Amino acid sequence: MKILFVAGDPKPERWTVPIQEQLPDAEIFVWDPEGPAVDADYAIVWQPPEALFERETHLKAVFNLGAGIDGLLKVANLPQNLTIVRLEDAGMSVQMAEYVLHQLLEASRGMETYREQQREGVWKIHRPIKRSEWPVGVMGLGHIGKRVARTLADLDYQVSGWARGEHSVEGVSTYAGPGQLGDFLQSTRVLVNTLPLTDETRDIINYDLLSRLQPGAVLINVGRGEHLVDEDLLRALDEGKLLRASLDVFRKEPLPEGHPFWQRKEITITPHISARTLRDATIEQITGKIRDHAAGRAISGIVDTDRGY
Secondary structure, three states: OEEEEEOOOOOOHHHHHHHHHHOOOOEEEEOOOOOOOOOOOEEEEOOOOHHHHHHOOOOOEEEEOOOOOHHHHOOOOOOOOOEEEOOOOOOHHHHHHHHHHHHHHHHHOOHHHHHHHHHHOOOOOOOOOOHHHOOEEEEOOOHHHHHHHHHHHHOOOOEEEEEOOOOOEOOEEEEEOHHHHHHHHHOOOEEEEOOOOOOOOOOOEOHHHHHOOOOOEEEEEOOOHHHEOHHHHHHHHHOOOEEEEEEOOOOOOOOOOOOHHHHOOOEEEOOOOOOOOOHHHHHHHHHHHHHHHHOOOOOOOEOOOOOOO
8 A cells, every 4th residue: 555645744754654653554655746656545635736636646535634625626637536535623623612712702701801901900890791692603513613512502602503504413503504594693693614615605704794693793713714705804893793803714824914904903813723733633533544445444524525525
């Protein structure tokens, strides 16, 4: 079995050595843009070049080093019938739940107010939170979105979830499809986006959508930067339709110097850190799936390229 690592890591041995330990009978290769084909059976990739699929024509499956596969689907010559496997969790869902909870508490508990009071030497207690005033809506009910929704529901927040298809999440009211999006938005004050990026979801967080949220709305975007129309967010903030936004993903990363988001006190910016890939858990998951696939056993996480996830 030949496995090709194609991820642009300046220290690929951080991946290839433990992969070899997990699959001792395999031959492990690192992508060399100038090198010959290795006739790989499997490729482990992150945003691979088109040259990969020109050179390696006998791939049985490609394993993506992340849950989001929009970067891989952009490759123009991606073979239509190639099995693509996305990363499932690998420690990311709990990180995402932590991040979203932190941003929610910043807003609902008014933590910035207390930090300002500390700077001014002011001791003042504000009224306790009423969770009924902070209904949360999670867009996207995949593995990560469900973990986020359940975590917030367990803390007695009123949580709704919306996705393209029907889902069931304990303690969460769920909505499905375009026909129920309006009802979902009307029930939401804090909008959390965990959607995958597809043609249908690109630019979904626009002025019209933000205008349909409850008064004093908050946006937490941990999906993709292309979900959000930047100008529409600024307009919603200017018109008071949105109270604040926490953004971890952007159309261009790093966020360019001079982008208006930097200057807005209502916007919290983090550099795409809401959920980082954990190497050990990722390697264990991918090598286990390669082992199963090679043995003819069914594996989970296979991407439906027509749906984009």
